[in-house]
Amino acid sequence: MTQVRKRKPPPTPRQAAARDGPIDALLKPEFFKAFSHPTRVSLIACVAKCGRGCSVGEIAECCSVDFSVVSRHLALLARSGVLEAKKHGRTVFYTVRYAELCRSLRVLADALEQCCPEKGGTCGGKSC
Amino acid sequence: MTQVRKRKPPPTPRQAAARDGPIDALLKPEFFKAFSHPTRVSLIACVAKCGRGCSVGEIAECCSVDFSVVSRHLALLARSGVLEAKKHGRTVFYTVRYAELCRSLRVLADALEQCCPEKGGTCGGKSC
DNA sequence: TCTATACTTGCATTATGACGCAAGTACGCA
DNA sequence: TGCGTACTTGCGTCATAATGCAAGTATAGA
Numbered sequence: 001m002t003q004v005r006k007r008k009p010p011p012t013p014r015q016a017a018a019r020d021g022p023i024d025a026l027l028k029p030e031f032f033k034a035f036s037h038p039t040r041v042s043l044i045a046c047v048a049k050c051g052r053g054c055s056v057g058e059i060a061e062c063c064s065v066d067f068s069v070v071s072r073h074l075a076l077l078a079r080s081g082v083l084e085a086k087k088h089g090r091t092v093f094y095t096v097r098y099a100e101l102c103r104s105l106r107v108l109a110d111a112l113e114q115c116c117p118e119k120g121g122t123c124g125g126k127s128c
Numbered sequence: 129m130t131q132v133r134k135r136k137p138p139p140t141p142r143q144a145a146a147r148d149g150p151i152d153a154l155l156k157p158e159f160f161k162a163f164s165h166p167t168r169v170s171l172i173a174c175v176a177k178c179g180r181g182c183s184v185g186e187i188a189e190c191c192s193v194d195f196s197v198v199s200r201h202l203a204l205l206a207r208s209g210v211l212e213a214k215k216h217g218r219t220v221f222y223t224v225r226y227a228e229l230c231r232s233l234r235v236l237a238d239a240l241e242q243c244c245p246e247k248g249g250t251c252g253g254k255s256c
Numbered sequence: 257t258c259t260a261t262a263c264t265t266g267c268a269t270t271a272t273g274a275c276g277c278a279a280g281t282a283c284g285c286a
Numbered sequence: 287t288g289c290g291t292a293c294t295t296g297c298g299t300c301a302t303a304a305t306g307c308a309a310g311t312a313t314a315g316a
Contacts, residue, residue: 032163
């Protein structure tokens with residue numbers, strides 16, 4: 001191998017898809033599904049902007065849907081890791097999981113950037 | 129006003145929700161809906177890992193659904209700004225919009241962090 | 257101009273998700 | 287132990303989305 005090492009040719013999409021990379025683990029549909037519905041997004045924004053733990057009843061006052069619907073959306077958001085639920089007596093306080101959320105978003109951004117050929121992504125190799 | 133300026137008490141969720149903040153503009157359900165379906169996610173990962181423009185036919189080889197389904201998902205991904213479509217003759221090449229995607233994710237992470245009380249988020253004020 | 261290729265679109269079917277109501281559970285307090 | 291509050295869960299209905307087939311459009315090349 002005396003030849004100068006050149007960038008490998010990009011793989012076919014089929015080859016690329018078969019290879020497991022960082023973004024496969026990061027692109028979780030369940031996570032993004034949390035943010036994919038207007039009602040849920042407004043609940044997240046409500047809790048985030050409030051900046052403290054909010055009860056289901058308080059949050060339900062912010063939107064026009066039924067209390068039970070809010071309860072279900074909040075439970076889903078907690079399951080998908082966007083919110084955290086803490087029970088105090090009869091009341092459940094929801095807070096945004098800021099640290100985990102920000103980390104997830106940034107890690108995904110980094111992983112995507114690694115795929116970008118213009119940013120030195122070695123997609124012909126194995127970084128993605 | 130000779131009193132020492134103290135952190136304002138957090139607003140009620142209702143007050144917080146009524147106030148418009150950066151994250152309201154950033155949490156677009158349509159954007160996240162793109163990532164909320166397993167088939168779409170695998171298409172995105174396929175194109176990203178491939179690292180070059182991929183045709184609909186090539187991408188369709190990577191997953192088990194019908195060609196027409198792939199075509200529709202790709203069109204949706206292009207509409208929501210995740211992919212870019214470029215037509216060369218009869219062939220449409222899809223690429224990941226790395227820069228815009230990474231930027232969106234990081235801006236959102238920053239905005240969320242601004243809401244976090246522990247990170248100095250002034251949610252009792254008007255940053256969120 | 258004809259044909260093959262590459263993709264899109266219309267349509268019917270099926271699956272999933274959102275919603276509201278009502279009933280149920282959990283918990284604090286008298 | 288009984289009652290009220292805070293929330294969850296079961297269920298039926300409706301809306302949206304996903305899917306596959308078949309037909310349609312666009313374009314390159316013979």
